[in-house]
Amino acid sequence: MQTVVETQLQLSNPAAASLEAAVGNTPLLRLQRVTSRLSAKVQVLAKAEWFNPSGSVKDRPALNILRAAICDGGLAQGRRLLDSTSGNMGIAYATFGAAMGIPVTLALPANASPERIAILRALGAEIVLTDPSEGSDGALRVARRMAQEQPERYFYANQYDNPANWQAHYFGTGPEIVGQTQGKVTHFVAGLGTSGTLIGVGRYLRQYHPSIQLIAVQPDSPFHGLEGLKHIPSAIQPGIFDPDLSDRTIAVSTEAAYEMTRRLAREEGLFVGISSGAAAAAALQVAQELDEGVVVTIFPDAGYKYLSDKELWE
Amino acid sequence: MPTLRIPAPLRSYTNGQSEVTVNGQTVEEALQDLLKKYPTLKPHLYNSNGGLRPFVNLFLGENNIKDLQGLGTPLKEEDRLLLIPSIAGGSEA
Numbered sequence: 001m002q003t004v005v006e007t008q009l010q011l012s013n014p015a016a017a018s019l020e021a022a023v024g025n026t027p028l029l030r031l032q033r034v035t036s037r038l039s040a041k042v043q044v045l046a047k048a049e050w051f052n053p054s055g056s057v058k059d060r061p062a063l064n065i066l067r068a069a070i071c072d073g074g075l076a077q078g079r080r081l082l083d084s085t086s087g088n089m090g091i092a093y094a095t096f097g098a099a100m101g102i103p104v105t106l107a108l109p110a111n112a113s114p115e116r117i118a119i120l121r122a123l124g125a126e127i128v129l130t131d132p133s134e135g136s137d138g139a140l141r142v143a144r145r146m147a148q149e150q151p152e153r154y155f156y157a158n159q160y161d162n163p164a165n166w167q168a169h170y171f172g173t174g175p176e177i178v179g180q181t182q183g184k185v186t187h188f189v190a191g192l193g194t195s196g197t198l199i200g201v202g203r204y205l206r207q208y209h210p211s212i213q214l215i216a217v218q219p220d221s222p223f224h225g226l227e228g229l230k231h232i233p234s235a236i237q238p239g240i241f242d243p244d245l246s247d248r249t250i251a252v253s254t255e256a257a258y259e260m261t262r263r264l265a266r267e268e269g270l271f272v273g274i275s276s277g278a279a280a281a282a283a284l285q286v287a288q289e290l291d292e293g294v295v296v297t298i299f300p301d302a303g304y305k306y307l308s309d310k311e312l313w314e
Numbered sequence: 315m316p317t318l319r320i321p322a323p324l325r326s327y328t329n330g331q332s333e334v335t336v337n338g339q340t341v342e343e344a345l346q347d348l349l350k351k352y353p354t355l356k357p358h359l360y361n362s363n364g365g366l367r368p369f370v371n372l373f374l375g376e377n378n379i380k381d382l383q384g385l386g387t388p389l390k391e392e393d394r395l396l397l398i399p400s401i402a403g404g405s406e407a
Contacts, residue, residue, distance in 0.1 A: 225369020
């Protein structure tokens with residue numbers, strides 16, 4: 001005779017009205033084992049941003065940029081959305097562009113992973129591969145030139161300078177963090193790419209409670225393997241970046257981020273990307289200095305798009 | 315002599331040069347010659363154990379040297395090596 005076990009499972013949410021409705025409200029996960037040496041009164045929590053529909057934190061700014069452009073007419077008259085990207089932002093644009101019927105053109109360095117290029121092509125995006133020696137700044141310059149040469153063809157979304165980028169985090173990610181920690185967040189740690197996450201969440205948290213510490217994370221060297229992160233002193237500085245907002249900057253080596261990425265997979269069951277490893281390494285450094293506190297960070301994406309990087313997982 | 319293309323972030327260590335002519339019969343010898351000319355590049359390319367840092371990729375034509383003979387890959391006079399970081403495990407030059 002079969003025994004029916006009563007579980008605590010809740011009924012699923014009703015069907016979402018659109019893909020857009022599934023953006024944000026990502027889980028905030030407590031790290032359990034990599035934090036074993038911390039004070040018992042210190043928590044390290046991470047926003048699991050791969051729960052967004054296109055698989056990364058970039059759904060938030062991409063959707064907000066698209067909505068702003070639709071509202072102000074930037075995408076009128078059949079213009080294509082154009083931007084430079086090293087991957088995740090392009091996947092987010094391509095996802096929502098497909099869902100909204102907006103054509104998307106992306107400039108990305110030719111050394112972007114085969115997985116990313118394949119995903120972008122599957123979503124129907126037009127891809128312009130740029131000189132890998134010039135990195136993400138090279139892709140940015142190509143997109144800028146294309147926009148200048150054909151303004152009637154392109155709406156240049158310009159994620160590095162577009163205020164809709166950081167505003168997505170100000171109105172979304174920031175309030176979510178305050179709500180999910182019941183207002184107890186004491187430190188916020190985020191990697192710098194466009195800087196949109198740190199600036200948007202940081203401004204919200206500063207208004208919520210001025211004593212909350214904001215910590216920026218960047219690569220320790222201009223030449224690095226931390227996908228999605230920028231070494232700000234040697235890169236084109238994003239227009240939305242505010243160097244005075246954060247209290248502190250932590251530099252993380254590629255090797256330390258790789259090591260932490262492996263630990264998150266093997267000790268926490270969190271199969272995340274390299275920039276999550278960098279964020280966790282910095283968040284743990286901050287947490288180790290505390291007697292009590294709630295340290296929140298962002299895990300931008302999952303590990304699937306990094307599988308071809310054999311050195312990372314071995 | 316083979317040439318080595320320098321990525322933008324490292325040009326501040328090569329006096330702004332984007333291409334450097336190097337001596338060497340193998341990729342390893344070419345890199346050693348590069349470091350002889352520009353010693354401050356070393357910590358960006360090599361770790362403290364003397365191995366290449368994990369994200370450093372060298373392409374000979376379309377091929378990553380990791381898929382050829384690694385640092386022992388032979389070089390011809392007219393070869394052009396491309397030095398790039400992996401982004402998201404990038405492997406296409």
